[in-house]
Amino acid sequence: MQTDEEAGLAEGESLTKASTTEAGTEKTPTRRVLYMEDDPVTARVVQARLEKEGFAVSLASDGEEGLTKLSEMDFDIVLVDKNMPVHDGLEVIRIVCASGDEAAASTIMLTASGDEAAAVEAMKLGAADYIVKDPEGKYLALLPAVIEQALTKRELAEAKRRAEEERERLIVELQEALAQVKTLSGLLPICMSCKKIRNDKGYWDKIEDYIQQRSAAQFSHGLCPPCATKLYPEFYSKEPG
Numbered sequence: 001m002q003t004d005e006e007a008g009l010a011e012g013e014s015l016t017k018a019s020t021t022e023a024g025t026e027k028t029p030t031r032r033v034l035y036m037e038d039d040p041v042t043a044r045v046v047q048a049r050l051e052k053e054g055f056a057v058s059l060a061s062d063g064e065e066g067l068t069k070l071s072e073m074d075f076d077i078v079l080v081d082k083n084m085p086v087h088d089g090l091e092v093i094r095i096v097c098a099s100g101d102e103a104a105a106s107t108i109m110l111t112a113s114g115d116e117a118a119a120v121e122a123m124k125l126g127a128a129d130y131i132v133k134d135p136e137g138k139y140l141a142l143l144p145a146v147i148e149q150a151l152t153k154r155e156l157a158e159a160k161r162r163a164e165e166e167r168e169r170l171i172v173e174l175q176e177a178l179a180q181v182k183t184l185s186g187l188l189p190i191c192m193s194c195k196k197i198r199n200d201k202g203y204w205d206k207i208e209d210y211i212q213q214r215s216a217a218q219f220s221h222g223l224c225p226p227c228a229t230k231l232y233p234e235f236y237s238k239e240p241g
Helices: 004-021 040-052 063-072 089-099 102-106 116-125 139-180 207-213 225-231
Strands: 031-036 055-060 077-081 107-112 129-133
Touching: 031 040, 031 063, 031 139, 040 055, 040 139, 055 063, 063 077, 063 089, 077 089, 077 139, 089 107, 089 116, 102 139, 107 116, 107 139, 116 129, 129 139
Parallel strands: 031 055, 031 077, 077 107, 107 129
Antiparallel strands: none
């Protein structure tokens, strides 16, 4: 007699075959999922269910293999079973969180019914969520929604982080710009004849040099009409009157 998970596996495999034979019905995987599960039947059932929803699923039979795959490839979501050889689910989450890997923000614990305490511990360690594997297999229908919720939560957190980084960058740029703004104030010692200005060191600078060194102003040189007439009388005549 088939168990619920075996029946789900058979259904998932038939749906997968059907989706690959009917033109235009196959869903393109857009999210990569790593599932660490030591029970091969459960692993294949979950894999078939998620691939039906458009996820690309990689399997690892224990925590050690899962951590190795996680170090070699980027995944959008990491599903970890509570009880696994070598490293159990809590150990995997603890190791991932300690490493500072971004995968910690998108890790979901799968635990058996009655082991909710482990799920709470996983959340405290940094897991995004958990789901209870009920004997009837109802969790299979809930799992895609839980994954999408975790992905949305991670994307919102990343968007917030990017916005904060951009805000800090703009603040730094503004502070640097303000630091470069120079203002002139007080009495300026200026020669009444040549119009040079005495600087703080006692040297006399041309007025445009003095102002440019102490402000953001730039000068464009030209001739006013009186000076042009004085310097180039052959080109400029006095105004009538």
